[in-house]
Amino acid sequence: xxxxxxxxxxxxxxxxxxxxxxxxxxxxxxxxxxxxxxxxxxxxxxxxxxxxxxxxxxxxxxxxxxxxxxxxxxxxxxxxxxxxxxxxxxxxxxxxxxxxxxxxxxxxxxxxxxxxxxxxxxxxxxxxxxxxxxxxxxxxxxxxxxxxxxxxxxxxxxxxxxxxxxxxxxxxxxxxxxxxxxxxxxxxxxxxxxxxxxxxxxxxxxxxxxxxxxxxxxxxxxxxxxxxxxxxxxxxxxxxxxxxxxxxxxxxxxxxxx
Numbered sequence: 001x002x003x004x005x006x007x008x009x010x011x012x013x014x015x016x017x018x019x020x021x022x023x024x025x026x027x028x029x030x031x032x033x034x035x036x037x038x039x040x041x042x043x044x045x046x047x048x049x050x051x052x053x054x055x056x057x058x059x060x061x062x063x064x065x066x067x068x069x070x071x072x073x074x075x076x077x078x079x080x081x082x083x084x085x086x087x088x089x090x091x092x093x094x095x096x097x098x099x100x101x102x103x104x105x106x107x108x109x110x111x112x113x114x115x116x117x118x119x120x121x122x123x124x125x126x127x128x129x130x131x132x133x134x135x136x137x138x139x140x141x142x143x144x145x146x147x148x149x150x151x152x153x154x155x156x157x158x159x160x161x162x163x164x165x166x167x168x169x170x171x172x173x174x175x176x177x178x179x180x181x182x183x184x185x186x187x188x189x190x191x192x193x194x195x196x197x198x199x200x201x202x203x204x205x206x207x208x209x210x211x212x213x214x215x216x217x218x219x220x221x222x223x224x225x226x227x228x229x230x231x232x233x234x235x236x237x238x239x240x241x242x243x244x245x246x247x248x249x250x251x252x253x254x255x256x257x258x
Contacts, residue, residue: 113138
């Protein structure tokens with residue numbers, strides 16, 4: 001059954017959508033005003049946590065990938081080796097640029113804690129992960145506070161942070177506006193939001209269309225362009241928004257300040 005939420009565009013409140021692709025049981029719908037996109041129908045929120053059970057996570061990691069997906073992953077690995085940087089190092093270096101040592105960091109959707117394992121060398125780190133299985137793996141890291149649960153329904157007990165990271169998470173959230181608003185509320189004054197998400201505006205998507213590897217319903221449910229991402233962050237109240245998006249890169253990075 002189709003979920004009755006995200007009927008209006010979270011970026012511009014527009015109610016009119018264009019169906020641009022059809023993949024399996026899902027349509028990809030694009031806002032006629034700002035270019036934000038989403039899947040239809042949306043997966044049930046009640047079943048969302050089950051998507052990240054140990055069985056599902058292991059199955060996804062061992063499932064045979066399509067040729068185009070394998071090529072895309074190989075290119076990313078090659079680029080990482082050439083530049084001697086991976087996404088954990090990219091975010092760690094950004095934190096070091098913006099913040100002094102011992103600053104408080106919250107990684108939302110921390111997975112198995114790979115990023116926090118690195119970041120804890122210089123910062124006071126915490127993480128939250130909806131998958132109990134992945135949270136249990138992250139919980140093995142000494143000196144890092146890990147919670148298991150849905151970020152939006154979790155009470156942080158008045159805790160605030162100097163930086164929040166959303167690494168490959170935003171595309172999985174059917175309520176991106178509420179998620180970004182909560183991030184804003186959890187940040188200290190002049191706190192930094194650092195995020196990485198798929199770039200719906202990239203040339204790869206425009207060329208490959210429904211075969212673009214970034215379109216992965218029902219795992220990826222929302223899609224931003226650099227423009228729509230900047231707009232929703234401005235709507236929430238962030239400033240000094242910097243989006244880095246190369247034309248052929250499937251992903252984009254963004255820094256924003258409270």
